[in-house]
Amino acid sequence: MTTEAANAKLIAGATGDWEVVVGLEIHAQVASRSKLFSGASTVFGGEPNTHVSLVDAAMPGMLPVLNRECVAQAIRTGLALKAKINHRSTFDRKNYFYPDLPQGYQISQYKSPIVGEGEIQVDLSPTYSIKVGIERLHLEQDAGKSLHDQSPTMSFVDLNRSGVALMEIVSKPDMRSADEAKAYVGKLRTILRYVGSCDGDMEKGSLRADINVSVRRPGEPLGTRCEIKNVNSIRFIGQAIEAEARRQIAILEDGGAIDQETRLFDAARGETRSMRSKEEAHDYRYFPDPDLLPLKLDPEWVDALAAYLPELPDAKKARFLADYGLTAYDASVLVADKETADFFEAAINHGDRKRDPKAVANWIMGDLSAHAKIRGAPVADAGVSATQLATLVDLIGEGAISGKIAKDVLSLLLGDEKDADPRAVVEQRGLRQVTDADAIDAAVDAVIAANSEKAEQAKIKPGMVGWFVGQVMKATGGKANPQAVSAALKRKLGV
Amino acid sequence: MSVDLDAVRRIAHLARIGVSEAEAPHLQAEINAILKFVDALEAVDVDGVEPMTSVIPMCLPMREDLVTDGEIPAKVLANAPLSEDGFFLVPKVIE
């Protein structure tokens, strides 16, 4: 179900158009203090093999015990994906050998996952929206890490990550371009962060994608797909899809056939390559883990979790549109990050004054975002509080300062005047806008007097008023109200 | 049901147990003897029967999300055949 975009998504090949079909399997690390089946810490990093219990190290006789919070996070996420919560699910063992998989099996969910079908609405632009179906979500253990580059002959194994809870979120193959896939991941990430079930930090590996890509002539059945494993940035997801689509199209246009296989994305080369070790199809010999009983969810618990879900991005966006009259674009940008959205509302609603939502939005999306980016901090943590921003907007609205001076005040709040009350800053530094007509007249007269030749020319060339405005602003240290200055100049110059 | 030598090799590889060509036929015979024994079950009518999921009437217990374990690297590595700088060492894995 897609709303057709203005741009065609089809890829033009040598012999005609091709459609790319994309499905994504996202592995999201569950936000929890301890692991899925052990009490060891999930904290990122640390000395090797420190956040490891005997259970994680698969010592003889060790047994798994399920972490309630991980289950809650999966349920919350499922609810946020408008998905079916399966009140009965089972844990299965996925059996294979790899040094970072100490048990020789991963505890996962195969036949009966905790969450069933759902969907996500993805808005690529105010006029371009798609619905991406969710196939399922299940809980599983993460594996440890093997380092292959520490020595020429040995691999180094660190089990810190072994046993950390993951949610595997499988989409339906509903995406038709790299952009749609990127937007889907961005939206999913936003939802996870809203729910608080995953921090979405792709650099730390909290979110990883396996991408299924196939191509076909429009209208034909699905082509053979290849899986690109473990892509860990949204940018690379887009590049990988495009590289793989190109590769498959080239093969097909040459008359060849696509081998179903697993591939890796080589970011340096901008291409995908086959994974040698996965030549044989894996036989994982799934069977229900006999150390764990089936998971039966208490419907009251699920209802309670639903009741405590925060307002989700789509609902928040709709509310912003209705209550604040923002444009769809502005609303989208603001709700993309929950902290930003909350910051926005706190700024609007500060005190008992209502201020112009558009003005607040502009400050957040403009100057504040720019400052935040330089600092490498999120907007809500850039160094200016919602209260300070609200006050700044009020000062402009009152006519106490001009927009230009406000930018200066913002810089001060982020620097020398950290935590200060913007009103105090304006007063103490004498930044108050000069609106007094006499003062303005005086300043204007002074500048005209000092530049009589130009004043004469201005009568013939009205454009020169701008220069005079600039001079008056300079003379008043920027504090004069520019509109008033302009009006006075025009009057006095006779323009 | 019985297995041929190819199947024996395949199963041995899945189980990561090295089986020499000399050993394979004998192992094949042993496995087939056992499979013959269990094939008696084919005749049983299991229509509509649910597979056993839990032999006792228990609910799956869950634990609170607290860090109660780990931070024991010495114990984790105590029996390691080969380790260095806190890592387990294995012969190179080719990706």
Added chain:
Amino acid sequence: MTDLTSLTLAEARDRLKSRAVTSVELTRAHLGAIERAKSLNAYVAVTPEKALQMARASDDRLMRGEAGRLEGLPIGVKDLYATEGVHTQACSHILDGFKPTYESTVTANLWRDGAVMLGKLNMDEFAMGSSNETSYYGPVASPWLPSNWSHEKARAALAGDKRGLLSPGGSSGGSSAAVAARLCLAATASDTGGSIRQPAAFTGTVGVKPTYGRCSRWGMVAFASSLDQAGPLARTVRDAAIVLGSMAGPDPKDSTCWPEPVPDYEAAVGRSVRRLRIGVPKEYRLDGMNPEIEALWSRGAEWLRDAGADIVDVSLPNTKHALPAYYIVAPAEASSNLARYDGVRYGLREPSADITDLYEKTRASGFGAEVRRRLMIGTYVLSAGYYDAYYLRAQKIRTLIKRDFERVFADGVDAILTPATPSAAFGIGEKGSDDPVEMYLNDIFTVTVNMAGLPGLVAPAGLSNEGLPLGLQLIGRPFDEETLFSLGEAIEQAAGPMTLPDPWWA
């Protein structure tokens, strides 16, 4: 000091309480007996220093009047249980040198209650076997001898490959031999398809496999997770009840461990069995059944009738499917549970060129032939294309087996009486070399109980014509071990005291 090792655990407990004997004396006596019985090969690791240290601490507590339930009593521990800092290898080469940094819950419970650890007992490798012949450390000789064997002949065989000497059963062969030879007051053992009960029957001792989940499996080397259960081997029903009372109990570290508290099992010993309904299942009467076993079974029913119980015929129609189904489910779970033995984090590691080589070489040389067979079967029955036909089907049959028992219990039956084994103990080297299935048939009466998760008790009920011990099995309702202890004691009383063999091995 051999007198001390002839005491029952209950008698020793009384003497320790009354300070007629100290734990150190008791422990020394057992250590001496163990030393003299080395050639039986019941123990794979003896811990004399630790034992005496624990004994001294027990004597201290006894003196202060702070005695625990098992204070000062020397116990042997099957090599399957993780014992901190002490040899724990499930008698496999692949766990060479492994010394756990942790203690299993079951043994921790024993030490919590003051017991003294004598050492680790021999067993079939990874608990896979019915004769203790698959152990990496070699077979265990039962203290019982074939009827026509002289002591000289026996000692000569003991010094050689033990062929012809009797098997003490398996997989808990070391445990049963040690208990019968008085090398410990009791032993911990484990039972997946009969590994406590069959060795008890073969050695004239008492073995209990409690209800699945009664004891924690944390720290027990896993064989088949849905079937494994810890239990005691002892010389009397009372002794077994006392030890189980300490072994059992809730454990939050095991998700399949029953969370309810443990009843007083000892109090059930000697309780009247009047009015109890005992079921005798017709499907356990096999074609060509050993007539001695059949006669013993009838005699057992008579004894219970004489003690006031009602005997009724019952039917468990799916009995004959239990053994083949077990030989699908157990190997399947084992194939996954034993995947962790890969040479990476502990145990044996063979020199190898790359990781696949490491796995294949280590597991080929680390696992014995029986383990390898079962892992291959297990891998096969879980593999793509065979899962439905084998594993899934076997699990459905398991449901049918359990339902049979539920129906019988719902009809008012309190316990079921069956033979324990199809024969008395057989000789070492006698079975299984040509056909692995021959050995599996030993478990024919016992596997049903594991498949249904029920408690089972075996008590010695008499001697065969060859003078070898024979046992009878009682199967109970879930978590009703108490009824089994009452009935077991009734059988024990009726059968009369079992005279265990005098030491011919020293």
